[in-house]
Amino acid sequence: MKEHQIKSACEFGCGEGRNAIYLAKKGVDTEAYDLSEIAIENAKKIARESGAEKAVFQTGDIFALDFNGKKFELVIDSGVFHHLAPHRRLQYRDIVSNILAENGYFILLCFAAGEDGADEVDDYEFYRSKQTGVAYTEERLKEF
Ligand SMILES: C[S@@+](CC[C@H](N)C(=O)[O-])C[C@H]1O[C@@H](n2cnc3c(N)ncnc32)[C@H](O)[C@@H]1O
Incomplete structure (x- = not known):
């Protein structure tokens, strides 16, 4: 090919x-x-x-x-x-x-959920705790 x-x-x-x-x-x-x-x-x-x-x-x-x-x-x-x-x-x-x-x-x-690097937070928590990064699961990424 x-x-x-x-x-x-x-x-x-x-x-x-x-x-x-x-x-x-x-x-x-x-x-x-x-x-x-x-x-x-x-x-x-x-x-x-x-x-x-x-x-x-x-x-x-x-x-x-x-x-x-x-x-x-x-x-x-x-x-x-x-x-x-x-x-x-x-x-x-x-x-x-x-x-x-x-x-x-x-x-x-x-950032991948379950790995080092960032917190696994929901959207509410992202804003509340002023996160600078979010770890995603494969499912969450696919949904996006
Ligand atoms: C973690 S670094 C990754 C750098 C590079 N992609 C690499 O893999 O080595 C993230 C970069 O995204 C840039 N960045 C963040 N938000 C951005 C935006 N809205 N527009 C353009 N660049 C942005 C930052 O300035 C930073 O250099």
Whole structure:
């Protein structure tokens, strides 16, 4: 069977760009966004130094980006979703759906219930105790 080469990707909350740089080096045109200007500056520097020209980094808030109808074959969230406040989940899901090409892939890495890293709290508790991250079960993620 012929392997399918993914040509375009978008990463939300890319930090210093390790995933975007990896993809770019594999030949994928990758756009990557993060709230942090410092992270983006570092990502650009690392990408330059490692020859990952296909990675384009930009400072931006996921919730304020305008993709103007653009679609990506792959969307990646490595460590952002689990920090989102519950009331932002649906908007987030719509943003991802809107930029995902038909038959595209969405990769989500997040805190897992039952593992170290974040509390398993319900939405009420998230707000009440000012949590910064939530661990998800597989079922809860699928529901989302
Ligand atoms: C845990 S770090 C993960 C970094 C990177 N994805 C990785 O796997 O190495 C989460 C990143 O998401 C960014 N972030 C959080 N909320 C965001 C938002 N609304 N828009 C863009 N970036 C955001 C943070 O600035 C931070 O760099």
